[in-house]
Amino acid sequence: MKSIITIGLPSKGRLKDRAIAFFNDRGLRILNSDKERNYFAVIENKSNIKIIYLHAKEIIQRLGDGTLDIGISGLDLLKESEKNLQDRINIKKKLDFGDANLVVAVPDDWIDVQTIADLEEVSFDIRSKLSTRLRVATKYPNLTNNFLISKGVTQYKLVSSLGATETYPFIGSSEVITDITSTGKTLEDNNLRVLKDGLILKSTACLFISKKRIGKLKSLLNSLKLI
């Protein structure tokens, strides 16, 4: 009996469509369930492959705990995850969709702040005037921390955000933000501007595999032309 291979794909939107197309284009046709909201699917003529639709963040977690053998998700989500999780996951291929940048953005009208060096100076101003720290709202605390520290910004405090981070500077919840952006439109429409050297991570959708299972995935990766 062949062992079952479990693949996790994003459950929503463009990322889902492009992930399905990735398999279809390589001759592995995905057959979805008749029930519209069912989370499971199979691949035509491959009884040993199981497909599960999951939240993109969940895909990283499940690859890490061994529930999934293969998954498509964002590089940003992998890099943000805990180190012990990252150690268990291989980036097999960067895919040509899901491009997005994690960036540091400030209010457009902070015309004196163009670079991280400026931000560092302003953070000291805030510290000495108000004796508080510059607040940075983000959904990506780990990546943001590492980036800011490496650029010499120390006088800040993270505010964790679950969504609509772009509003934070204008409702008094933070002064600046870091967020993921693909076209820059949401930032622009909310009067925010990316710093000139404020690129934290260039992200894209990736095909990840669980390191433990590399052996049993050989023939599948072969047919996906990934070996």
Add this chain to the structure above:
Amino acid sequence: MKSKKLSELIINTFKKNGFVLSEPDVLLDSEYIIQRSGENFRRSMLTFENENGKIMCLRPDLTVASCIKFIEKKSKSKIYYSGQAYRRTNNKSSDLINDQLGIEILGSKNQTQDDYKVIKTILDSAKRIKSKNIQIKVGDINLFKCLINSLDMPERWKLRLVRHFWRPKYFEELLKRLEKNSDIDAVTFDTDKKRFNEMKKMEQDKLIAGRSISEILKRFDKKIKDPRSFNEGKYIVKIIRSFLKINCKLSKLDEKLLEFVKKNNLKKNIFSKLNSIENLKKLKQEANFITNFGRDIEYYTGIVFEIFSGKNKVASGGRYDDLLKSLGAKKNIPAVGAAINLNNI
């Protein structure tokens, strides 16, 4: 048991020199520490959420915990402490729990005298338990500030170098940037100049993400007037690097500094306030003066020292004049202190 005896010996020396026991809290509000030490420190702390949803931490350091106690007006000014501090590090071989035994003069009124008192007390304690091959290394963070202030470069570069002196790796990156004159601030301001003129007509008190328009415009204006690029970078970095190489016997310090100043065509009087360092000659103990020293702790502002017995570092300390204010004290409270490293004895 052996270590208990040793700590008793040390504590007796502390007491004899007029230091009184302070027992700082074991649990601290972690937001308080983050506010001071920065977000990066979060990973070093051992934290938990209490029943009110407040994040508490085990005291990561007894100096900080003692300062908090002092600000709450719950301790005397000249104190000693003996207890455990709890801190995570990336280094697997180092312990989570550190026994710390130290003294502090919080609200130090006479810098020269108090610096001497702390070093002398710690040196005497160290000698009582380890008498062989005692050596002292000293430095002075303030000397670096004096040097930077005497050099001709844009103000924001001065601030940057002083602020990041305690992070040698990033400091080195700054030097490289300065050397190549590639200040990343050098950008064109044309489009922003237009917005600058528009914003000038707006209500100046209006806040944008916590900063007033007048504050933004003022800084923008200052930036334009500050020299954009300058050719002296390489020369200045050379001076800084040669300063950081100074390493001499304490008795030769005057000579060395004079030599350094002459060689680099600097004014003779740039190094002020050397009293504390000079005064250490009274210890009658061989000491080395090193400029590239004491750079791992952010809060030191003046004299810094380490005491060795052979290769083992048995004690360290220094002056930290800004720490109490940054922890919430209403005014500047100068302070100096040191701790014995029991694990190395």
